[in-house]
Amino acid sequence: MPADFAVPSAPAEAKGEHKKSLRAASGQVRTLTTVANPESRFLNRELSWLAFNERVLAEARDERNPLLERLKYAAICGSNLDEFFMVRVAGVHRQIAAGVQTPSPDGLLPRETLKLVREQTHAMLREIERAARQVLHELRGQGVRLGTVADLGKRERAGLREHYLAQIQPVLTPLIVDPSHPFPYMSNLSLNLGVLLGTKKGEDPDFARVKVPVGVLPRVVAVGEHLLLLEDVIAEHIGELFKGRKVLSTHVFRVTRNTDYEFEEEEAEDLLATIEDGLRRRRFGSAVRLEMVGGMPPEMLELLQDKLHLDPADIFMLEGPLGTADLMGLPVKRPDLSYPDFTPAVPDLDEDEGGIFETLRQGDVVLHHPYDSFVNVLNFLEEAARDPQVLAIKQTLYRTGDDPRLLGALRTAAENGKQVVAMIELKARFDEQRNISSARKLERAGAHVVYGITGLKTHAKVTLIVRREEGGLRRYVHVGTGNYNPKTARLYTDLSVLSADAELGADVAELFNHLTGYAEAEYQHLLVAPDTARSGFEALLEREIEHAQAGRGGWARLKFNSLTDPGMIEALYRASQAGVKIDMVIRGVCCLRPGVPGLSEHIRVRSLLGRYLEHARIYAFGNGGQPEVYFGSADWMSRNLDRRVEVIAPVLEDGHRATFLQIMDTEWADERGSWELGENGAYLKIAGDLSAQQTFADRCHP
Structure with missing residues (x-):
């Protein structure tokens, strides 16, 4: 590639696309663009991850999915975003604190990346909440009622109070903040009630914190046919914890901390003990996000912001419920509102005729x-x-x-x-x-x-x-x-x-x-990271370049979870420029820009989502008409190829190679959960109902 090669600039209107989701002219859904720098050959890694979470969120909105499954998708989006803040956003904060001025492959400095991430995550959290509330509204029509204490009758309220006093209050610990009681430590992903208490002398209200013991107790409390959030039950009875004090108001908030702790292996005499110590330290990582339900008084907000050392841009005002990940465990068993049960096939390995070892000796x-x-x-x-x-x-x-x-x-x-x-x-x-x-x-x-x-x-x-x-x-x-x-x-x-x-x-x-x-x-057959995997993959792509240049139609078909490694992306660009046809199914992050004239016009990228999390890695190469197929544990990320032990093995038997290629064919034909990545970094939903996952399930149970 010429040193002065530049991707053609995106049109002016495309540069603002990161601010909103769009619909294509056909009515199909399109995600946020992951192009942060239109002149870069690379898509932004953090924005690409957020685009993946958008695709998951689309499943929560898809009315073809059963209602309880849609709620799970919303919960997964919330859980994904929690980990994104704990690891990826925390990492960007750490770069900024260290004064890093080296841009990422897409050309953005850490501060620029953080600004875009903050914009998109504020919007995404609201969208996750909105999707969850919509599903909960529809579930009420099916008799599944996640509501508030106000929905209960007098007898139900009395029963709830008895349950609270016997099963919930003994677990709670009210902590007031004053000169003799310092601001309490708030653990990662902890859900809390901030309580304002009146004072006798008419001074500023006292602040107290009550940790909502999610994990110790279920997040959802069942009262007859009603389901209530634990924090709402505690808030309803908060006066029981502060007898003799006037409770002015209660407000729910949630803290996310940096958990991306690095273990110093080189200096460790006992790795197990070092990691145990590191786990204890990780609990006290710096705060990276504060979520709260709107309406929190300014004095409480200022206190939390000050004590948690947060920038105002890291504070998220939401409508609730906070912590949508907990909705995954909604205590409801309704087969009619869930995916139908699926029983995996158990291939006959002739255990009665010599056992598994005899079977494997045959092939x-x-x-x-x-x-x-x-x-x-x-x-x-x-x-x-x-x-x-x-x-x-x-x-x-x-x-x-x-x-x-x-x-x-x-x-x-x-x-x-x-x-x-x-x-x-x-x-x-x-x-x-x-x-x-x-x-x-x-x-x-x-x-x-x-x-x-x-x-x-x-x-x-x-x-x-x-x-x-x-x-x-x-x-x-x-x-x-x-x-x-x-x-x-x-x-x-x-x-x-x-x-x-x-x-x-x-x-x-x-x-x-x-x-x-x-x-x-x-090794005769294996590609092993960090020793031979990168060079092996590069050699396989170079061979396809030779086939393409000789008129033998070079091609590669690849499937993995993420593609972020700049070196492998450049190798794919070189192959495309030589005429190699490359189709990739990448579930999550992709930093390659497909379909760019003169750069990647022979590369297509799709993302496949569905009932099951796509996790397999397949690497297939045309080899001049004698395809070679590999599979293994490695994504094409720098960490996998350079900092992990990964094993990639060849598929040795012709019949099994055909099976792997058929899997790739079926997944590429998917319409139900497939999205195609455009050169502008936006994903376009493919229309249709053909499901690769359902096709595989039907083959197991014809």
């Missing part, structure tokens, strides 16, 4: 979750744990959830005298404590627990099983795109391959020797 097995049950992966591990011919089990663990079968299989194997190696990533954000607990349980059972390589997160999804058989030892492997987490395997779309291929098994053995002993590794 690889591909599982497409959640349409194919994750139970086969658990069965694979449990059979290995019981089998006296199995000598060793080695596994990487990133997010495991709390299913007892997975860790139970590893403990059983260790107790049965097998060599068990668990590569547990202690730094998996927000799962650190769970992983520490799992590590200790496995160590007590006699497993070898390894915490990974200093400076890298181990994000790979790989298992190696070594078994004694006639003729010697044989290796069996599992490679996946998703975590070893049976719960998310029912909610996320992922791919698994179980294999007895000798060369693939040798590669995985090399990987574990490298991870546990720092041995140098040479």
Whole structure:
């Protein structure tokens, strides 16, 4: 690309598009643009993430979805935005505090990015609230009533008071602020009631804070047919906490803090202890957002702003309810208002005819979750744990959830005298404590627990099983795109391959020797980050360039969660300029600008959403008529390619390659949940009802 290449400037009206959502001329929904700098080759990462959350919000508004599912989508949007503030916005604040003047790839300085993010998040929070309130209004028509205490009759109010005094008030702690009582610490995502109390001498009101104990108690309280928010119940009875004082008013607010704590691994003698200490420190991160229900008195607002050290732009005046993420757990079971139940298929692996190992000796097995049950992966591990011919089990663990079968299989194997190696990533954000607990349980059972390589997160999804058989030892492997987490395997779309291929098994053995002993590794088939993945992907794209230039029609079809790495984006631009046709399904953040003449005119990008979270990663290349297909754990982000251990494996069998390509075909044909990214950075909703996810589900249960 010439050094002076510039993307053509967007028309003047496009430069203001980030301020509002638009509808295309056809009536289709279009998201906010992610072009913050029209002359840049890159889209803004933070704005691209917000555009993703807009696409999720569109599902909350889509009347084709059942009402309770629409409410869940609104709750997911709120949860997503919480994490965005805790990590991404907090990171921008930290850059500004450190005086960073280096622009991001799209050309914006941290202060410029923060300004745009503040504008969009203020609008987005209001839209999330509006969508949630609309769904709650429609639910009332179906007999699901989330209301206020004013909706209750006299008898119901009496019953509510008894419930409050017996089950809620004993958990509450009123904290007044005065010279002898300092301003209390307010934990991350805590929901609070600010209370103004009258004084006898007519002086300024006293301020008190009552933490709403969400998590200790359910956010939603059921009273007969009515559902009430916990904070409303507490506010109704707040006088019980301040007897003898006049309660002037109560106001709900919520605090979000920076949780993006960095662990100093290089200086740690005991990584587990260092991370436990870091988790304690993370609780006290600086505040990055204050949400409140409108109508808060100025003196209370000024106090909170001062004590939390917040800029006025980081204060969000809303209508409520705050913390829409909690609406995910609405205590209502109404199958008629939810997605129909889906039972994953359980492929027959001939367990009665020699078991899983015999099946794998006949050929690889591909599982497409959640349409194919994750139970086969658990069965694979449990059979290995019981089998006296199995000598060793080695596994990487990133997010495991709390299913007892997975860790139970590893403990059983260790107790049965097998060599068990668990590569547990202690730094998996927000799962650190769970992983520490799992590590200790496995160590007590006699497993070898390894915490990974200093400076890298181990994000790979790989298992190696070594078994004694006639003729010697044989290796069996599992490679996946998703975590070893049976719960998310029912909610996320992922791919698994179980294999007895000798060369693939040798590669995985090399990987574990490298991870546990720092041995140098040479791989025949695997691409492994941070060592060979980036160069391997670049080489595959360069090969497609050669095919395209030779008239053999180069192409690439890619699927991952995010595309943000500048180097890989530039490689894709080079391929497009050489005539390589590139189609990408990217669920979340995309910093590449597709369809720009002279830059990316041969690149198309779509985002697919639906009942299940699209999580699989597929990398397919035309190879002059002999396609090669890979799958694995890595998105094309700098963190995945440079700062994590990731495993990308080839699909070795022709029939399975066809299966992977068919999955890509089906997803590209989707209309129900697909959005196409334009060169201006806005996503346009594709019209129609054809659902790739439903197609896959129907194939499992024809």
